Amino acid sequence: xxxxxxxxxxxxxxxxxxxxxxxxxxxxxxxYSRHEDTATAFAAKNHAQASYTDxxxxxxxxxxxxxxxxxxNSVHFEQAMQAIAHDISVIVEKPAFSNRQEMIAVQAALAQxxxxxxxxxxxxxxxxxxxxxxxxxxxLTTVQGAALTYMKYSSxxxxxxxxxxxxxxxxxxxxxxxxxxxxxxxxLAIALFGEPTDVAYYPxxxxxxxxxxxxAVLRYGDFDxxxxxxxxxxxxxxxxxxxxxxxxxxxxxxxxxxxxxxxxTGTVQNLSQPDLANPMLPEVVDFARVLTAPDxxxxxxxxxxxxxxxxxxxxxLYQLRVSANLRFPADDND
Amino acid sequence: xxxxxxxxxxxxxxxxxxxxxxxxxxxxxxxYSRHEDTATAFAAKNHAQASYTDxxxxxxxxxxxxxxxxxxNSVHFEQAMQAIAHDISVIVEKPAFSNRQEMIAVQAALAQxxxxxxxxxxxxxxxxxxxxxxxxxxxLTTVQGAALTYMKYSSxxxxxxxxxxxxxxxxxxxxxxxxxxxxxxxxLAIALFGEPTDVAYYPxxxxxxxxxxxxAVLRYGDFDxxxxxxxxxxxxxxxxxxxxxxxxxxxxxxxxxxxxxxxxTGTVQNLSQPDLANPMLPEVVDFARVLTAPDxxxxxxxxxxxxxxxxxxxxxLYQLRVSANLRFPADDND
Numbered sequence: 001x002x003x004x005x006x007x008x009x010x011x012x013x014x015x016x017x018x019x020x021x022x023x024x025x026x027x028x029x030x031x032y033s034r035h036e037d038t039a040t041a042f043a044a045k046n047h048a049q050a051s052y053t054d055x056x057x058x059x060x061x062x063x064x065x066x067x068x069x070x071x072x073n074s075v076h077f078e079q080a081m082q083a084i085a086h087d088i089s090v091i092v093e094k095p096a097f098s099n100r101q102e103m104i105a106v107q108a109a110l111a112q113x114x115x116x117x118x119x120x121x122x123x124x125x126x127x128x129x130x131x132x133x134x135x136x137x138x139x140l141t142t143v144q145g146a147a148l149t150y151m152k153y154s155s156x157x158x159x160x161x162x163x164x165x166x167x168x169x170x171x172x173x174x175x176x177x178x179x180x181x182x183x184x185x186x187x188l189a190i191a192l193f194g195e196p197t198d199v200a201y202y203p204x205x206x207x208x209x210x211x212x213x214x215x216a217v218l219r220y221g222d223f224d225x226x227x228x229x230x231x232x233x234x235x236x237x238x239x240x241x242x243x244x245x246x247x248x249x250x251x252x253x254x255x256x257x258x259x260x261x262x263x264x265t266g267t268v269q270n271l272s273q274p275d276l277a278n279p280m281l282p283e284v285v286d287f288a289r290v291l292t293a294p295d296x297x298x299x300x301x302x303x304x305x306x307x308x309x310x311x312x313x314x315x316x317l318y319q320l321r322v323s324a325n326l327r328f329p330a331d332d333n334d
Numbered sequence: 335x336x337x338x339x340x341x342x343x344x345x346x347x348x349x350x351x352x353x354x355x356x357x358x359x360x361x362x363x364x365x366y367s368r369h370e371d372t373a374t375a376f377a378a379k380n381h382a383q384a385s386y387t388d389x390x391x392x393x394x395x396x397x398x399x400x401x402x403x404x405x406x407n408s409v410h411f412e413q414a415m416q417a418i419a420h421d422i423s424v425i426v427e428k429p430a431f432s433n434r435q436e437m438i439a440v441q442a443a444l445a446q447x448x449x450x451x452x453x454x455x456x457x458x459x460x461x462x463x464x465x466x467x468x469x470x471x472x473x474l475t476t477v478q479g480a481a482l483t484y485m486k487y488s489s490x491x492x493x494x495x496x497x498x499x500x501x502x503x504x505x506x507x508x509x510x511x512x513x514x515x516x517x518x519x520x521x522l523a524i525a526l527f528g529e530p531t532d533v534a535y536y537p538x539x540x541x542x543x544x545x546x547x548x549x550a551v552l553r554y555g556d557f558d559x560x561x562x563x564x565x566x567x568x569x570x571x572x573x574x575x576x577x578x579x580x581x582x583x584x585x586x587x588x589x590x591x592x593x594x595x596x597x598x599t600g601t602v603q604n605l606s607q608p609d610l611a612n613p614m615l616p617e618v619v620d621f622a623r624v625l626t627a628p629d630x631x632x633x634x635x636x637x638x639x640x641x642x643x644x645x646x647x648x649x650x651l652y653q654l655r656v657s658a659n660l661r662f663p664a665d666d667n668d
Contacts, residue, residue: 144538144547144567147483153579153598200534202551202558204478213478213576215551215560217536224536226549226562233478233576236583236596242547242567245487249570262570264487 002291004091005030005058007079008070009042012093016068016121017046019280025288030062055079059086066091066291068121072167073174074330077102080118084109089117091287095183095317096120096310098174098330103314117294117303119287120310124184125191126283128273129256133241133248136261136271137192140243145223146192147242148185150253151213151235160207169208169231174328176210178203178320182229184254185239186320187313189218189225192241195312197221201320206232216320255279336625338425339364339392341413342404343376346427350402350455351380353614359622364396389413393420400425400451400625406501407508408664411436414452418443423451425621429517429651430454430644432508432664437648451628451637453621454644458518459525460617462607463590467575467582470595470605471526474577479557480526481576482519484587485547485569494541503542503565508662510544512537512654516563518588519573520654521647523552523559526575529646531555535654540566550654589613 004026006013020026028048033039036053043051052058059067059082066089069079077097080090084106097103110118124130137143156166167173168180178201189196196218203211213230223242228235241248245264248271251257259271276282286306290299321327338360340347354360362382367373370387377385386392393401393416400423403413411431414424418440431437444452458464471477490500501507502514512535523530530552537545547564557576562569575582579598582605585591593605610616620640624633655661 144564147562147569147571149481149571151576200536202534202553204557215558217549217551219536223538224549226560228481228560230478230576232578234579234581234596234600235481235574235576236581237481237483237571237574240569240571242485242564242569244566245568247568247570262568266568 001025001027002288003027003029003063003065005032005062005064005067006070007032007055007067009033009038010070013042013068013070015278016070016280016284019278019284022278022281023284023288025285025292029064030058032058056082059083059088064088066117066287069093073179074098074172074328077106077330080106081109084113084116087113087116089119089291091119091121093121094187095179095313097314098328100315100318102330103311117290118310119290119306120313121280121283122187122309122313123280123283124254124256125187125309126286127256127276127279128282129250129259130188130191132259132271132273133250133256134192136248136259137241140246142244143193143223144242144244145220146189146225146240147228148188148225148239148253149228149235149237150181150185151228151230151233152181153234154231157206157212157232165208169206169210169212171209171328174330176326177213177229177231178211178216178317178326181231181254182214182216182227183313183317185227185229186216186218186316187309188253189227190312190316191309193220193225196225196316199316199319199323201324201326203324203326204230204232211324211326218316335359335361336622337361337363337397337399339366339396339398339401340404341366341389341401343367343372344404347376347402347404349612350404350614350618353612353618356612356615357618357622359619359626363398364392366392390416393417393422398422400621402455403427407513408432408506408662411440411664414440415443418447418450421447421450423453423625425453425455428454428456428521429513429647431648432662434649434652436664437645451624452644453624453640454647455614455617456521456643456647457614457617458588458590459521459643460620461590461610461613462616463584463593464522464525466593466605466607467584467590468526470582470593471575474580476578477527477557478576478578479554480523480559480574481562482522482559482573482587483562483569483571484515484519485562485564485567486515487568488565491540491546491566499542503540503544503546505543505662508664510660511547511563511565512545512550512651512660515565515588516548516550516561517647517651519561519563520550520552520650521643522587523561524646524650525643527552527554527559530559530650533650533653533657535658535660537658537660538564538566545658545660552650
């Protein structure tokens with residue numbers, strides 16, 4: 001069993017902990033929260049072996065194989081660096097780091113700790129429906145880009161409209177729509193099409209100074225991918241990948257709930273795989289494979305592929321912010 | 335009855351002629367085609383009073399009130415200028431003219447012939463469903479832009495792939511996806527939101543040198559409108575206008591077949607008006623009102639509004655081309 005510690009106690013960590021249990025590959029060795037009440041309540045609810053209010057104590061005392069980071073984006077870097085220094089592997093929620101500088105420092109630390117594995121928790125690109133899209137894409141003779149949309153009103157935007165500054169909507173916590181929702185379609189584009197040659201970002205700014213919604217353009221030479229996302233409005237449109245006369249459609253870029261393909265006559269074929277018990281289950285199973293058998297050739301190949309996606313996503317998110325002159329306090333060391 | 339002459343004999347002119355008949359406001363006084371066989375066949379089929387193979391002869395001899403131009407885009411300007419010089423009103427298929435220069439010259443000619451009316455046949459912004467969208471938009475307290483998509487594979491692209499250069503896909507005829515399909519969502523955006531403060535265009539070029547598909551960004555300060563269109567692939571996605579928690583959706587930007595509104599709970603309400611007998615009927619009825627009662631206050635107001643849309647669409651289409659460095663031979667007099 002893989003001994004894991006968690007950082008963060010909101011819905012995404014709860015979902016992760018349930019996925020860990022379903023996978024039967026992990027034991028929840030420790031949970032961390034800054035607040036003792038929150039830490040003990042989360043530990044009790046999820047039968048964790050221990051709870052901590054000091055992150056370093058957890059790394060030193062809990063005998064962890066891996067730590068899962070679902071803290072505010074701006075904190076990922078420091079927490080990942082400490083875990084790596086303690087020879088503990090890291091699963092970090094997307095987007096992994098605030099900027100290029102941080103990712104480069106993490107890469108250097110990983111090179112010094114070659115047994116440590118690093119995973120970015122881009123759950124959707126580990127799902128069976130992602131693999132169904134990959135397979136359908138490989139069957140197209142011509143690829144003419146895609147239009148990916150992920151836009152869902154966040155109740156936290158009610159707080160912003162009332163004058164508040166919730167973490168996910170503030171530059172101080174490296175927040176905003178690009179980091180929080182844009183990362184899903186951008187990861188998907190990178191996993192399917194590789195690194196774009198050029199990018200542009202058209203954000204719509206909100207009262208906190210962050211982007212509440214936006215339109216990103218990823219250019220690939222032969223085609224473009226348009227990426228629409230936002231937390232201040234609701235979209236009901238499907239996402240699409242364009243062949244010549246064929247079109248692959250997908251529902252909900254974050255969950256990839258439904259995948260279909262239209263042929264040239266407009267006839268539609270359902271490519272969807274069975275529903276998942278938990279949307280994070282495939283990624284934690286994938287990560288467990290690599291953690292328990294790191295020298296297996298397939299696991300090595302997968303690990304390098306995921307790392308390449310993570311590095312590319314980090315570059316692209318950063319280039320998009322730069323193109324729109326959107327800076328975070330975390331960028332001050334650039 | 336309004337005496338009308340037509341230029342062009344393809345499907346769009348056929349549809350227009352049928353709309354004219356349904357309106358009971360026009361008589362088909364003359365049809366023009368360069369080729370005698372085509373002219374006489376089209377005239378016979380549609381019970382036209384006369385047919386011509388010389389455009390100037392038609393203007394001089396057919397006693398026309400108005401001429402309808404559905405020639406290749408690059409020819410609109412010369413044909414419109416001749417009609418105006420003969421004190422004949424003009425209905426021109428969208429996009430009216432190739433560039434700013436041509437539109438400015440037409441404006442000057444119209445100023446010299448104040449009795450002549452000029453209409454751009456943007457059929458969709460005359461439909462009951464367009465007015466349903468306008469009304470729904472007016473009911474939103476917040477507007478956060480829109481994503482408009484109009485992408486349909488053209489059989490003419492088969493010709494391009496086989497090495498051909500069909501008019502609609504060549505710069506020589508001021509063709510391409512922006513002019514041919516992009517004009518619909520761009521007109522819709524202008525009619526709903528006014529003139530953008532800034533624009534960008536990301537075209538995908540095809541073998542003819544024209545844009546086969548593309549992504550346009552219309553910026554309005556407080557929000558952006560993304561516009562996706564193309565003739566080399568098929569889209570099945572709805573278009574959307576974003577309120578705060580409400581979203582207005584529309585099917586087929588060219589025809590506006592279906593309009594719905596989602597409220598903040600995700601409940602959908604159908605705002606669609608009854609299907610049209612002919613998608614061009616509302617515009618020809620609108621134009622007939624102005625031609626027969628030009629001094630009516632409502633007709634004057636509508637005419638000025640339509641003219642403003644046409645001038646703005648001309649500017650925006652041109653700015654989009656300039657932003658992407660897409661030039662037509664018709665621009666050589668710039």
